[in-house]
Amino acid sequence: xxxxxYRIGNIVVTPLVTREKDLGNGIxxxxxKLSETESGIWFSIKNVFxxxxxxxxxxxxxxxxxxxxxxxKVITEVTTKSEVKSFYDGFFDGLISHLxxxxxxxxxIIHGFNAMHENLPxxxxxxxxxxxxxxxxxxxxxxELCDEEKNFLSERKEYIREAFAKxxxxxxxxxxxxxxxIIGFAGSGGGFRAMIANTAxxxxxxxxxxxxxxxYFGGVSGCCLALASLYSSLYATxxxxxxxxxxxxxxxxxxxxxxxxxxxxxxxxxxxxxxxxSFSGLVIKKEIGLNIQPIDTFGxxxxxxxLIGKDPESQRRDYKDFKLSQQxxxxxxxxxxxxxxxxxxxxxxxxxxxxxxxxNVKDEHGxxxxxxxxTPFEIGCDELAEWVPSWAFGREFKCGKNHNRIPEQNIxxxxxxxxxxxxxxxSGIIEKVEQVLSNGWIKESLKAIYEEAIDIIGxxxxxxxxxxxxxxxxENYTFSxxxxxxxxxxRFIDAGISCDLPLDPMVHPSRxxxxxxxxxxxxxxxxxxxxxxxxxxxxxxxxxxSKKLEGNDKYCVMYDYSYTPNGKGQDATTNxxxxxxxxxxxxxxxxxxxxxxxxxxxxxxxxxSFAKFDxxxxxxxxxxxxxxxxxxxxxxxVKNVVIDAWKKKKDDRxxx
Numbered sequence: 001x002x003x004x005x006y007r008i009g010n011i012v013v014t015p016l017v018t019r020e021k022d023l024g025n026g027i028x029x030x031x032x033k034l035s036e037t038e039s040g041i042w043f044s045i046k047n048v049f050x051x052x053x054x055x056x057x058x059x060x061x062x063x064x065x066x067x068x069x070x071x072x073k074v075i076t077e078v079t080t081k082s083e084v085k086s087f088y089d090g091f092f093d094g095l096i097s098h099l100x101x102x103x104x105x106x107x108x109i110i111h112g113f114n115a116m117h118e119n120l121p122x123x124x125x126x127x128x129x130x131x132x133x134x135x136x137x138x139x140x141x142x143x144e145l146c147d148e149e150k151n152f153l154s155e156r157k158e159y160i161r162e163a164f165a166k167x168x169x170x171x172x173x174x175x176x177x178x179x180x181x182i183i184g185f186a187g188s189g190g191g192f193r194a195m196i197a198n199t200a201x202x203x204x205x206x207x208x209x210x211x212x213x214x215x216y217f218g219g220v221s222g223c224c225l226a227l228a229s230l231y232s233s234l235y236a237t238x239x240x241x242x243x244x245x246x247x248x249x250x251x252x253x254x255x256x257x258x259x260x261x262x263x264x265x266x267x268x269x270x271x272x273x274x275x276x277x278s279f280s281g282l283v284i285k286k287e288i289g290l291n292i293q294p295i296d297t298f299g300x301x302x303x304x305x306x307l308i309g310k311d312p313e314s315q316r317r318d319y320k321d322f323k324l325s326q327q328x329x330x331x332x333x334x335x336x337x338x339x340x341x342x343x344x345x346x347x348x349x350x351x352x353x354x355x356x357x358x359x360n361v362k363d364e365h366g367x368x369x370x371x372x373x374x375t376p377f378e379i380g381c382d383e384l385a386e387w388v389p390s391w392a393f394g395r396e397f398k399c400g401k402n403h404n405r406i407p408e409q410n411i412x413x414x415x416x417x418x419x420x421x422x423x424x425x426x427s428g429i430i431e432k433v434e435q436v437l438s439n440g441w442i443k444e445s446l447k448a449i450y451e452e453a454i455d456i457i458g459x460x461x462x463x464x465x466x467x468x469x470x471x472x473x474x475e476n477y478t479f480s481x482x483x484x485x486x487x488x489x490x491r492f493i494d495a496g497i498s499c500d501l502p503l504d505p506m507v508h509p510s511r512x513x514x515x516x517x518x519x520x521x522x523x524x525x526x527x528x529x530x531x532x533x534x535x536x537x538x539x540x541x542x543x544x545x546s547k548k549l550e551g552n553d554k555y556c557v558m559y560d561y562s563y564t565p566n567g568k569g570q571d572a573t574t575n576x577x578x579x580x581x582x583x584x585x586x587x588x589x590x591x592x593x594x595x596x597x598x599x600x601x602x603x604x605x606x607x608x609s610f611a612k613f614d615x616x617x618x619x620x621x622x623x624x625x626x627x628x629x630x631x632x633x634x635x636x637x638v639k640n641v642v643i644d645a646w647k648k649k650k651d652d653r654x655x656x
Contacts, residue, residue, distance in 0.1 A: 109266050112275035120276060120283045129319060130407035137392030139400040139479050140378070143385045143509045148328070148377040153182075155334030156215050163212040168643050178653055181514035181645035183214045184506045185337070189221025189421070189496035190522040193608040196249055196620055197521035197590055198223040199230070200627035202242045205517075207628075208635055210642070211242075211337075216513065218340035218373075218502035220495045222521075224418035227339040228411055229306045231327040231376075233320070236336070246624060250617040257305045257613040264304050273312035277322055278303040281410030288394070288406055290475045290489075295423055299416020299474075307411070323408045325390040328376035340505045341374040343417050343492035347483060369498040370483070373505040374414060382508050384482045396488075397479040409476075416474065421494045421610070423473040499538050500524045500531075507542055507583065509565035514645045516585045517638060519627075523610065525589035526603050528557065535559075546585075556634035558641065559585040584641050586634070593629040596622065 127134055140146065145153070157177045164180050165172045185205075187198035198219070205211040219227050229235060230245050238244040255263055268274035279300045285292055307321055320326040330336050346369055372381045380387030388397070396403040473491035480490075495502065500522035506513045524530045539546045542563065549558040561583040592601050600622065602608045607619050 106262065106266065108271040109262055109275070112265070112272040113279075115272050116276045116279060116283070120280055121287065124284065124287060124407055129317075132325075132391040132408050133405045135389075135391070136405070137389050137395065137397075137402045139397060139481070140380070140387040141385055141400075142387075143382050145508075145510045146378050146387065149338070149375070152328075152331055152334060152338055152377075153215065155332075156338070157334070159334035160213050160215075163209065164646075167209040167213050167639075168646060176650065176653065179646055179650040180213075181642060181649060182216075182512055183210075183515045183517065183642065184216040184218060184511075184513040185211075185214050186501045186503060186506055186516055186518040187217065187219045187223030187226065188500045188518070188520045188522040188524070189223065189419070189494065190500070190603070191222045191419070191421075191610045192225070192253065192613060192615060193602055193610065193623065194222025194521045195225040196246075196253075196615065196623045197602070197627050198519055199226045199242060199245050199249070200624040201519045201588075201631060202226075202230075203246060203624070204628045204631035206242055208631070208639075210517075210635075210638070213642070214337045216340055216506070216511070217337045218342065218505050219418075220342050220500055220502050220522075221419045221421060223502075223519075224341045225302065225306060225415055227341065228415050231330055231336075231339055232307055232309075233315070234307065234309045236330045246620070249615065250620050252305060253615040253620065254617070255305075255614060257301050260614075261301050261304050264308070268308060268312055269310065270313045270316075273316040274304065274308045277308060277312055277316055277319070277410075278412060280322075281413040284394070284407060284409060285413065285475075288396075288404070288477075290477070291472075293423075293472045293474050295416050295420045295471060295474050296413055297416075298420070299410075299412040299414070302415050302419070303410070303412035306415075319410075322411050323391070324374060324379075324393075324411050324414060325376055325408055331376065338375060340502060341414065341418055342371060342495040342502045342505060343374070343420075344369040344371050344495045344498050345483070345490050345492055346370075346497075369495075371495065371498065371504040372492065373502075373508075374418075381480075382504075384480055386480050386482065388479050393479075394476055395479075396477045400481065413474065417492045419494060420471075420473060420492070421496060422471045423493045496522060499534050503535075503538055503585075504542070507544065507561070507563070507581075512581070513583060514649070515642055516583060518585060518587050519590070520587065521590035521602060523603050525591060526601075528554075528589070531587065531589070551637070553633070554591055555588065555630055556637055557587045557589075558637070559587065561585060584645060586638050586641055588630060588634050590626070590630060593626055593633075595629050596626045600626065602626065 123129055125133060157180050160180065161175050161177055162172050165175045168175075185202075187201070188194055190197070202211055202217075205214075217227060226245070229248070230241055235241040235245045235248065252264075265271050265274050265278070281303075282292055282296055282300065285296065303322070309315055309321070315321050320329070324341075327339060331338055370381055370383055372379065374390065374393075376390060378387045379390050379393045388395075391408040392402055394409040395406055473493045476490045476492065478488050478490045483490075501518045501520060503516065503518070505511070506516045520531065524534060535546070538544075539561075544561050544563040547560045547562075549560055552558060562580060564580050590602050592598055602623065603610075606612075608615075608623065
């Protein structure tokens with residue numbers, strides 16, 4: 001027996017090399033042999049992760065097999081005890097094949113994680129990097145728009161006046177800013193497919209002149225990923241940010257987010273800076289005593305894939321690309337649409353005060369999904385009428401005031417949370433699978449098997465089973481005084497479990513959106529029946545009377561909303577005028593088109609499946625073309641809706 005000790009940075013690894021028998025837990029490397037030094041690097045990286053996350057660790061003997069039995073190795077693997085381990089293993093397994101190809105590259109990776117572990121805790125309290133640590137925050141308890149959003153709205157309407165005049169075909173002098181309809185775009189979830197498709201719809205509407213007339217762009221899940229990168233210096237500073245982002249997808253997405261994440265980091269001009277920017281959110285969470293979940297690490301991988309630019313050292317100087325609140329620098333003067341991100345907090349009957357969540361909006365299990373919106377200005381919930389500054393999210397609050405001062409959360413932790421579909425309850429997974437599967441014997445057989453299993457365990461256990469999440473949601477301290485959380489933790493999950501479109505923020509009591517243009521590239525687009533089922537739940541919960549208009553087709557379905565902001569499903573503390581509100585919803589599902597490929601069904605095709613995390617330029621182009629064609633089919637009707645909304649507001653102003 002020979003014990004070899006390797007030191008890389010401050011990490012000591014001692015793989016045990018022996019000729020003992022197979023322990024039944026091996027890694028088959030076929031003809032590829034790992035040298036002892038390579039084995040040392042492999043386990044060093046795992047060890048750095050463990051020490052960075054502060055997880056308790058244990059050792060396990062694993063046999064590394066080669067073609068020659070005499071060269072087999074039994075080595076001691078250092079891993080975490082928590083469920084984080086199983087998540088890590090998926091992308092660490094891909095490292096073995098890389099070790100022999102570029103030894104020096106991965107030494108840089110190890111150095112980067114070591115440097116983050118040693119240096120980042122000191123930076124957390126550097127006010128030149130994080131000026132917000134000198135600020136205090138209070139919970140705002142009103143559904144009036146915050147002053148920053150009011151200022152943005154005023155500036156945006158002035159800024160788009162000329163573009164709107166051009167779009168409706170009149171002179172600028174004929175446009176009064178008060179008559180310009182407030183247009184909100186709503187992008188669905190659907191993984192990377194939705195991220196690409198929503199950006200493609202942005203480009204299609206931009207080409208028609210409508211995008212530049214918009215005020216808000218809200219997102220669920222995959223659309224949030226598109227917004228997060230669009231409102232970074234990578235694209236927002238370009239002459240045509242939307243086109244630049246589409247080009248960026250073709251460059252970035254061929255490599256898998258998990259299997260090739262080390263390539264993304266090591267190919268960076270500064271791996272150390274790229275690692276710190278991508279993973280620093282985990283250190284912040286550890287610092288304030290929150291548990292780190294696998295979905296937090298997923299957010300770090302999204303950072304590495306989507307937000308690390310060609311000069312990460314420059315990005316590291318101020319962290320602006322990795323703070324949601326800093327996206328407001330691109331909104332100054334009303335020059336861009338305001339992004340709205342979403343997530344939901346699932347609550348049980350016993351956790352909610354009935355005065356906050358009426359019985360009529362709870363589901364059959366007594367559960368309710370409370371919608372939260374995240375903007376560069378504030379994070380909060382109109383249902384509870386509670387808001388905090390975006391830079392203060394993640395702090396502990398007592399009696400409406402922050403109890404501690406910490407840096408703003410890394411946006412990686414937010415986008416991981418926004419796209420946390422694996423964290424939804426089993427009941428939600430069942431619904432999504434049902435949407436994607438075609439009607440037929442396979443679908444019916446699976447349903448029959450599930451129902452037989454339920455018959456065995458009973459309805460009481462069914463309720464408990466379907467409420468379980470396979471992966472724990474991300475944890476954040478609550479700032480709410482109305483949710484009766486015993487542990488004072490908010491566990492946000494993908495809002496798509498409630499509705500695949502961000503309709504909730506579009507009907508905010510004080511936002512006064514006139515036209516919602518919804519792009520649905522989620523599984524709900526498989527059938528209008530799926531959407532209308534979820535849509536009816538949304539309108540019931542918000543107290544909205546919805547009427548489907550005539551002249552619809554598979555490319556565009558129109559709805560007329562009528563509701564009173566202080567009505568059913570809205571919080572009674574809402575401040576504002578309780579006048580009846582009229583909104584038009586234009587629903588555009590992402591459906592096949594014969595001019596692109598009549599057999600290409602995005603929600604079912606393997607090349608664009610929900611769980612697909614690598615996209616070739618050819619597939620990206622196909623999604624762009626399909627969004628363009630679908631938009632062309634709906635463009636005229638949507639334009640008529642916008643013009644009608646403008647004329648109505650003009651008539652109302654003149655008649656008043």
